[in-house]
Amino acid sequence: MNKPHGEIIVDGYDMLKKPKKAKKEIGYMPEGVPLYTDLTVKEFVTYMAEIKQVDKKNKKEKVEKIIEQTGLKDVEKKLVKNLSRGYKQRVSMAGALVGEPKILILDEPTVGLDPKQITEIRNLIKELGKTHTVILSSHILSEVSQICNKVIIINKGKIVAIDTPENLESKVTNNNSVYVTVEDPENKIKATTEKITDIKKIELVEENGDGTKQYIIEANGEIDLRKTIFAELAKENITIFEMKKADTTLEDAFMKLIEGGNQ
Amino acid sequence: MWAVIKKEFKSYFYSPVGYVFIGLFLIMFSIFFYTDVFNYQSTNFEYIFYSGATILTFIVPILTMRTMAEERKSGTEQLLLTSPLSITKIVIGKFMAATLIVVITLVCTFMYFAILCFFGKPHIITALITMLGFLLLAISYISFGILASSITENQIIAGVITIGFFILTWFLPQFSTIFTNFSLINMFSKFPSGQIDIADTVTFIGFTVACLLLTIIFMQRRKSVR
Numbered sequence: 135m136n137k138p139h140g141e142i143i144v145d146g147y148d149m150l151k152k153p154k155k156a157k158k159e160i161g162y163m164p165e166g167v168p169l170y171t172d173l174t175v176k177e178f179v180t181y182m183a184e185i186k187q188v189d190k191k192n193k194k195e196k197v198e199k200i201i202e203q204t205g206l207k208d209v210e211k212k213l214v215k216n217l218s219r220g221y222k223q224r225v226s227m228a229g230a231l232v233g234e235p236k237i238l239i240l241d242e243p244t245v246g247l248d249p250k251q252i253t254e255i256r257n258l259i260k261e262l263g264k265t266h267t268v269i270l271s272s273h274i275l276s277e278v279s280q281i282c283n284k285v286i287i288i289n290k291g292k293i294v295a296i297d298t299p300e301n302l303e304s305k306v307t308n309n310n311s312v313y314v315t316v317e318d319p320e321n322k323i324k325a326t327t328e329k330i331t332d333i334k335k336i337e338l339v340e341e342n343g344d345g346t347k348q349y350i351i352e353a354n355g356e357i358d359l360r361k362t363i364f365a366e367l368a369k370e371n372i373t374i375f376e377m378k379k380a381d382t383t384l385e386d387a388f389m390k391l392i393e394g395g396n397q
Numbered sequence: 398m399w400a401v402i403k404k405e406f407k408s409y410f411y412s413p414v415g416y417v418f419i420g421l422f423l424i425m426f427s428i429f430f431y432t433d434v435f436n437y438q439s440t441n442f443e444y445i446f447y448s449g450a451t452i453l454t455f456i457v458p459i460l461t462m463r464t465m466a467e468e469r470k471s472g473t474e475q476l477l478l479t480s481p482l483s484i485t486k487i488v489i490g491k492f493m494a495a496t497l498i499v500v501i502t503l504v505c506t507f508m509y510f511a512i513l514c515f516f517g518k519p520h521i522i523t524a525l526i527t528m529l530g531f532l533l534l535a536i537s538y539i540s541f542g543i544l545a546s547s548i549t550e551n552q553i554i555a556g557v558i559t560i561g562f563f564i565l566t567w568f569l570p571q572f573s574t575i576f577t578n579f580s581l582i583n584m585f586s587k588f589p590s591g592q593i594d595i596a597d598t599v600t601f602i603g604f605t606v607a608c609l610l611l612t613i614i615f616m617q618r619r620k621s622v623r
Contacts, residue, residue, distance in 0.1 A: 154481045162479040168472030172411040173404075184400030185480040229476065 145236055158186070161230035161266075165241040167222050169229075171215035175206050178214055179228050186233030196232065204228040204258065220251035227258065238262060239269045244277060256281055275384040279303070285384070287391055294391045302387040310353040312360055313339070315376040316367065317346050326370050332357055346375050401482070401490025406497055409460070415498055418459050422502050425452045430509050440517035442510050443527035443589040449506075450534055450585050454563040457535065460498060461542025462556035464491045465612070469550040484616045488609055492536075492543055499535040503528050523591040530588025533601035537581055538563065540608035547612045 142149035147156040170178055179197050188196055201210050204224045209217060214225055223243060230238060243259065244252045259281055262268055272278055278285060279299040287295045287302075295302060316323060327336050332354050339348040353359045360377055367374055409415030429448040434441060468474040477487050506528075513519040541562060546555040569576035570583060577583055581604070584597040 154483070157479060157481045160479060162475070164472060164475045166472060168475060170404075170408075170473055171471075172408060177407075181400060181404050182476070182480075184403075185477065185482050187481055233480075 158233060159236045161233060161235035161238045163226050163230040163238070163240045163243060165245070165271075167226040169214045169222060169225055172213065174211055174213055175217070175225055175228075176201065176210040178225060179206075179232055182229040183232045188233055196234070200228045200232050204231070205254075219246050220248070220254070223247060223251070223255060224258075227255075231262070235266070237267045237269065239271075241271045242273070243270065244272070244274065252277075275388055279384040287388060289392050295387075299384055302391075303381075303384060305387060310356055310358060311380040312351045312353070312363065313348060313376070313378050313380055314351060314363060314367075314374060315342070315346050315348045317373040317375060319345070322370050323347075323349065323367070323372060326366055326372070327351065327363070330359075330362055330366060332359060332362065348376075350380065398482075398486040398490045398493075401487055402493045402497070405464070405491050405494030409494065409498055414459060414463070418456055418498060419502050419505065421456050421459075422449075422452055423505055425449075426506060426509070430512075434509075434513070440513045440519045442513050442519045442524045443591075445506075445509065446527045446531050446589055447586065449531065450582050451567075453531075453535060453538060454567060454582070455560060457538040457542050457563070458545075458556040458559040460495045461539055461559060462546055462552045464495070464543050465547040465616070466550050466552045466555045470552075478620055484613050484620070488543065488547075488612050488616065492540060492609060495539045495543070496532075496536055499532065499539070503532065520591070523589070526591055526593055527589045529593070530585050530597075533588075533598060534581060534585040537601050537604045537608070540605040540612075544608045544612045544615075547615050 142156070144156040145159040147159070149156045170181070173181065176197065179200060180193070183193050183197050201207055204227055206221070206224055206228060209221055214222065217225065227240070227243070230240070240259065244255050247255060256277065259268060259270065263281070270278070270282060283298055285295070285297060285299050285302055286293060297305070324336060327333050334352045334354045336349055336351045339350050341347050351359060351363065358379075360379070363377065364374065409418075426445060426449055429445045429452075433444050433448060465474075468477065478484075510519060510521075510524055538559075542555070542559045545558040545562070546552070549555050549558070563581075566576075566580050567582045570580045581601070584594075584600060587594045587597060
């Protein structure tokens, strides 16, 4: 937790001057969920409560509460080493939660889980986010955009961006593009779209096996083209099979920001 | 700190380590009881501890080799380091837990004393002083074992370093008399005659404190370097 330079301030306490108080405010769930495998779930959570100096009086209640909250009630008497990966993740999270810290630091909390477990853990994190500050470190960006309301992108040790996921996504969207899949045997679409002045360019994306073609149509400026495209293509008897706005994901934003940083 | 002592102590008995340590010690102790005391028809309970000290050399690493190394290897060290517990308390907690195992073993050896009481009058004060010396030797060994465990993440290496060091200090006096004063096991040998040597006592305690301090410094340095 110490560092070569700079300072770490946790809830007003300097990490170097008041490490005890600062650490009390942190619940840390390390990557790879290291656990004491020869203890039972309850013993582990109790031990974590003890080393986090939870009051002796309500230690028992708190441990019970956390076990309940993280859904470990059924396995509380099992040895940690006999649990599945998903449960181990929960035990680790219970360990991080037990001191009632204000700040939760979760390092890759859903790595190695099956889809059901991932949803469960994500819901748990969302739930915790209501009452705690959750710092989530993750490489799965869809997860980040789903759970987080503030994103910090770090490239080579430097902060490249701090913003909400929505803002980051919209920052990269510089054009209003639309994907259309059409059945157009006479190839009339290019000529048709040239009539619409708002269209900057049209490009063929791919030809599907069933005779339909997918195009990407880019607009001049911030206009929604879908209505006009629909109307014009209908006039020419071109059947639209699918039409959707091209949306940018956090991945695109991430790639763009990282590339910008590397140049 | 209590939490660490309690958990470490329990862990010794969740794994075979605690049983192996106490069991091995008592088996060897019984053999020496037979050869050193029973065969000579003597009631000098304390004589067994001369041999007992040599057993200690080989079995203390069983207790100590995993203390720090395993935490580091499995990553549970991070749980401890991010908790409000100071490193000093963690190290002392682990040290106390191992010491407690030795104390239990010592208490068990009282049954041999009881057997001797049946046949004669063993000297209780000498026996207690011997045990005190034995405990002092044990804490120096344990503290060194913990130090060895803190510098590597491989338990086996920690164990080998510990045994190697003990054997070295044991046999060094045979090469040169200069080393006589550095041999931990030699220092112990005065206790069974019923005298508490202040110099030796201080050396034992000093060695223990030094090893524990070094362990704490190592842990702290490693933490800040990462």
